Amino acid sequence: MLLDTQCTDKKVATEVKMVGAGQGFERTRRITGYLVGTLERFNNAKRAEERERVKHGAA
Amino acid sequence: MAKQIVKRDGCSVLFDSSKILNAIAKANKAVGEEEITATGLLFVTEEVCRLLEARSLSNVEEIQDVVEEVLIRFGFSKTAKAYILYRAEHTKIRDAETYLMDIYKKLTWAPAKEEDIKRENANIDGDTAMGTMLRYGSEGSKFFIDNYVLPKDAAAGHANGDIHIHDKDFYMLTETCCQIDLIRLFKKGFSTGHGYLREPNSIESYAALACIALQANQNEMHGGQSIPNFDFAMAQGVNKTFRKEYVAAFACFLEVKNELDAAEAVARTEVLLQGLPYQPTLGNGEAFGQALLACHGETMRPLLAKTHLHATQKAIQATRRRTYQAMEAFIHNLNTMNSRAGAQVPFSSVNYGTDVSAEGRMVVENLLLATKAGLGNGETSIFPVQIFKVKAGVSFNPEDPNYDLFRLAMETSARRLFPNFSFLDAPFNAQYYREGDYNSEVAYMGCRTRVIGNVYDTERQVTCGRGNLSFTTVNLPRLGLEAKGNTAAFFTLLDERIDLVFRQLLHRFKVQGSKKVYNYPFLMGQGIWLDSEHLKWEDSIEEVLKHGTLTIGFIGLAEALYALLGKHHGQCEQAQALGLQIVQHLRRRADEKARETGLNFSLIATPAEGLSGRFVALDKQRYGTLEGITDKDYYTNSFHVPVSFSIAAFRKIQLEAPYHALTNAGHISYVELDGDASKNLEAFETIVRFMHAQGVGYGSINHPLDRDPVCGYIGVIDDCCPRCGRKEGEGVSEEALLQLKKQYHDVPM
Numbered sequence: 148m149l150l151d152t153q154c155t156d157k158k159v160a161t162e163v164k165m166v167g168a169g170q171g172f173e174r175t176r177r178i179t180g181y182l183v184g185t186l187e188r189f190n191n192a193k194r195a196e197e198r199e200r201v202k203h204g205a206a
Numbered sequence: 207m208a209k210q211i212v213k214r215d216g217c218s219v220l221f222d223s224s225k226i227l228n229a230i231a232k233a234n235k236a237v238g239e240e241e242i243t244a245t246g247l248l249f250v251t252e253e254v255c256r257l258l259e260a261r262s263l264s265n266v267e268e269i270q271d272v273v274e275e276v277l278i279r280f281g282f283s284k285t286a287k288a289y290i291l292y293r294a295e296h297t298k299i300r301d302a303e304t305y306l307m308d309i310y311k312k313l314t315w316a317p318a319k320e321e322d323i324k325r326e327n328a329n330i331d332g333d334t335a336m337g338t339m340l341r342y343g344s345e346g347s348k349f350f351i352d353n354y355v356l357p358k359d360a361a362a363g364h365a366n367g368d369i370h371i372h373d374k375d376f377y378m379l380t381e382t383c384c385q386i387d388l389i390r391l392f393k394k395g396f397s398t399g400h401g402y403l404r405e406p407n408s409i410e411s412y413a414a415l416a417c418i419a420l421q422a423n424q425n426e427m428h429g430g431q432s433i434p435n436f437d438f439a440m441a442q443g444v445n446k447t448f449r450k451e452y453v454a455a456f457a458c459f460l461e462v463k464n465e466l467d468a469a470e471a472v473a474r475t476e477v478l479l480q481g482l483p484y485q486p487t488l489g490n491g492e493a494f495g496q497a498l499l500a501c502h503g504e505t506m507r508p509l510l511a512k513t514h515l516h517a518t519q520k521a522i523q524a525t526r527r528r529t530y531q532a533m534e535a536f537i538h539n540l541n542t543m544n545s546r547a548g549a550q551v552p553f554s555s556v557n558y559g560t561d562v563s564a565e566g567r568m569v570v571e572n573l574l575l576a577t578k579a580g581l582g583n584g585e586t587s588i589f590p591v592q593i594f595k596v597k598a599g600v601s602f603n604p605e606d607p608n609y610d611l612f613r614l615a616m617e618t619s620a621r622r623l624f625p626n627f628s629f630l631d632a633p634f635n636a637q638y639y640r641e642g643d644y645n646s647e648v649a650y651m652g653c654r655t656r657v658i659g660n661v662y663d664t665e666r667q668v669t670c671g672r673g674n675l676s677f678t679t680v681n682l683p684r685l686g687l688e689a690k691g692n693t694a695a696f697f698t699l700l701d702e703r704i705d706l707v708f709r710q711l712l713h714r715f716k717v718q719g720s721k722k723v724y725n726y727p728f729l730m731g732q733g734i735w736l737d738s739e740h741l742k743w744e745d746s747i748e749e750v751l752k753h754g755t756l757t758i759g760f761i762g763l764a765e766a767l768y769a770l771l772g773k774h775h776g777q778c779e780q781a782q783a784l785g786l787q788i789v790q791h792l793r794r795r796a797d798e799k800a801r802e803t804g805l806n807f808s809l810i811a812t813p814a815e816g817l818s819g820r821f822v823a824l825d826k827q828r829y830g831t832l833e834g835i836t837d838k839d840y841y842t843n844s845f846h847v848p849v850s851f852s853i854a855a856f857r858k859i860q861l862e863a864p865y866h867a868l869t870n871a872g873h874i875s876y877v878e879l880d881g882d883a884s885k886n887l888e889a890f891e892t893i894v895r896f897m898h899a900q901g902v903g904y905g906s907i908n909h910p911l912d913r914d915p916v917c918g919y920i921g922v923i924d925d926c927c928p929r930c931g932r933k934e935g936e937g938v939s940e941e942a943l944l945q946l947k948k949q950y951h952d953v954p955m
Contacts, residue, residue: 165937167916172923172934175586175623175911178328179813179843180653180874181553182588182623187319188328192819195839196849200908202880203855205889 211264214354217720221264226273227251233277233289240284250276306349313341326816329550329588336548347375355717360710367824369707370679370817371714372759373428378717380726381754382429382677383651386419386734387670388412388439396732398422408450409525409569412443413532417539420554420590422728424546427673430553430591434649434669436573437558441565443532445487448525448565452486453479455520459513478502478510488525489564491518529568534576540589541581554590555652557628559615560600560644562607570611574625578618583954584918586911591652592625596898597639602631613891619907620883620890621920626650626874626906629898634867638667645670650904653813654874661800662752671736674871676714677757678707679812681821682788683841686769687829693770693784697791704758704795708807711756715805719748756805757871758796759812761821762841763788764848768834775861776847786864789845793868808871811844818843844873855879855893863900875905882921883909917943918952 174186178193186194210218227247234242242250253276258269270293277286309323317333318324324332324341331337351374352361363369373382395404398418406412416439420431433439453475461471479486482501486494495514499507546552558570573592581587594615595601601608615625628650630639638658640646645668648658655674660667680703689696723730723741730747733739737750764774766788767781775782792809799807818840826836842848845865847858855877862875877893879886890907897905912923916938919929930946932938947953 164940166940166943167932168937169935170916172927173585173913173915174923175588175913177623177876177906177908179815180626180651181329181591182586183328184586184588188325188331190325190328190816190819191322192822192840193328193815196818199838199850200878201850201852202878203853203858205855205877205879205886205893 211266211269213266217717223251223255226254226269230273230277230285230289233292234282234285236288236292237284240282242282242285250280250282253280306346309345310342313338313345322819327550328815329553331549334549336544337550340547340549344375347377351375351377357710357713359706360713363703363706363710367681367821368684368703369681369710370761370814370820371710372677372679372812372817376428377714380427380721381718381751382674383427383431383655384423384673384729384734385432385434385649385651385657385669385671386423387435387645388416388419388433389435389442390670391419391732391734392439392442398728398732406443407446409440409443409447409529409532410535412440413536414539416440417536417543419734420540421543421545421552423734424552424554426726426729429655429674430555430651430653432555432557432649432651433590434557434647435561435644436556437561437566437570438644440532440569441561441563444525444529444565444568447528448488448521449485451521451524451528452517455524456513456517458520459516463509463513486518486521487564488522488568526568526572530572530576533569533573534579536573537576537587537590538581541587551589553652555593555650556590557593557595557647557649559595559608559611560597560630560647562600567608567611570608571614574611574614574618577624578621580622580920583915584920584952585913586622586920587624593628593650593652593904594619594625595628595630595647595649596894597630597647602898616890616894617884617887620887620909623906623908623911626904627894627897628904629902631898632866632901632903634870635903648903650872650874654872654904655810655813656870656872656903657755657806659806659808659870660753661806662804666736666753668736671734671738672753673735673755674810675718675751675754675756676711677759677810677812677871678710679759679761679814679817680704680707680792681762681825681841682760683762683765683769683821683835684825684828686766687825687832687835689770691770696766696770696788700788700791701795704792707758708795708799711758711807712803712805715751715756719746719751721747723747752805754806755808755871757808757810758792759810759844759871760789760792761812761814761817761844763845764842765835769832772834774834774848774851775845776851776853776858782861785845786868789865789868793870796870809869810871811865811869811873813872813874814841814843845869846875849878856896859893859897859900859902859905863897863902866903867901873903875902877905877907879907879909881909883907915954917946918950918954920952 173184175182175184176197209221211221212218230250231247254272257272274286274290277289312321312323332341355377364371392405395402403415406415423431457471457475460466460474461468482497498510498514502510540554541551543551577587600606601612603609619625630647635648638646638648648656649669650656657672657674658667658669685696685699688699723745724743729735730738735750736753763785767774767785771781773781775785796807796809822836822841829836831837845862847853847861858877859875866873883890893907910922913920914923914927917927917930919927926933930938943953943955947955
């Protein structure tokens, strides 16, 4: 057991250490007037609305 | 006979024997035979009343028992049976426990990402213990309200999607929101429960107590809380902080210069600053310096001049630093204290931008800088909602005293989405404005609610201490569908819905008015709500609630127009004309109702969140998928041009602005900008100025605001983070992050 652990530790040390795997991007959007820090908490209807928003040209 | 009868919801109403007569008549009619004559009906009713009195009964269930008994005794067995069936049917609805238990099962076992019901409000984490407890309470309460409280027509209208009663779970409990005047609240100090908070004496305490006030009031109301005069209120804290810093720096200089010990220096400072006509402030440095010199002899003057200069500079520096930290803490607190029913942060809003004093300006500058800097790892703060007041002569034009703050506000908004902009020059806002009186400046709640006009008390058309009592929304697209292209039929149906909403709002107002001051120990007990300071602990709040607004709202104007004309208001002039006619009609009806009742009936462009999908789902079931109407998963917000419709920003503003003038209980318009708005400030300002010119009341500019929590990049992220190159969910090597850390200060490691 002890040998095993030492062995694994050594292996990790020589590998490239990666961070952030599994983490998504934060997308802050405005709904109803409030901001929400993540689209995950939007209900299905508001998700659909956010997805379909088109940009307005300012020219 | 008992004068009052007790209904199922616990309310007492006046006894009315005609109700018994009508119920018996209805049951008899349902039978179709065994006709009871008019005299017979009177006779039976009289007998019921006699028995009720003899047995002194006053409860609805008991009364129904007696009706059954008398009908049977008089030989109307079929009518009695119909009456019993009718009762049983209603009891069955009330007893539909399985329905509620099914909801509880979902809330308990399904993760929020799978169940829409757990994501009804995007700022509540439905997966946490308190988030779930809140949802149990809310669903249980809705069940109770539907089955025991609501008038039948309102309950049916809500259930079938003709109307939507917002915050129905709070029907028996409280009101929506309030605009809190911190200046009044702080003056005498206040209490939120245990112990007493004295009047604050530094900007840090002002900011901390502002959070406490927002939080305490939040837990007594179901909607958001706003501070309408944030700069004016916090300025007093800056003022006190500056004075203390000035005196301390003054003493410090004397201590070093004259080689005094600390206590001596303080005592000397006190003597020197005594007897002056006014106090040193952030804005009066020069005048105060002259007054100080004038007060003392020739020999003292050189030293005093130097001391004053030093004290002023030091005090300005220290006050600025402390104000920044106080504003930073204010924002951090409001984003992190999950003190709204334990599951979310309070829904807070702050309005500012018109205080031209040096103190007020320092507050706003530092609040904006702290907002721009972001939270601990550079994240965008989502609370408080910030609203910058745009006013010509104050903040709008380059020569105005607060124009620099307006510029900074736009710079901040281009980076962080806040602040939004309110326009005090829009005619419907300008009519209330009195120079130098913050109470006359329109403020907006974060969600868009606006409260200023007051038919109940026309002398008090003010912002502070008032808010919305409740609001209910009409499903406009359904009316469009029911009218089958006939505009006249549409208006007839609309009037029916409006009548229903008004009846329901008044019913709710009666429930709200039956509460006492002790139900709202902070809101009413501490005198935050207008005129509540004159009430005693046991007093009813009905009269003071009349300062609040009773509001009708609407959703899906675009889809309703599409149903009527085959086009929405972004597509054709005729649709825009009809759209305005519809909203004008709603407003006219609200105004008439306000005059008739003396209550503040008003019209809002509903800020629908949960509702955006509910109506369309019900209409899809009823009418199928119809192009331009029910073919999306949501109805378009209020009077907005549909979000998926291609239109230039200026055209959108032009089309939506006239609706702002009509919706006196609140409105907002958005423009969606492409790309990184902070790199295109000129376009940003042009749009805001156009909103001002067109008579928009409240608006904001949306732009993509993404952040990679791994490398800290903020901006637009499509598939791939422009800074560290990772895709959503991918890892990045620690080595690469360390390299980035050397380049960028905001890499969170």
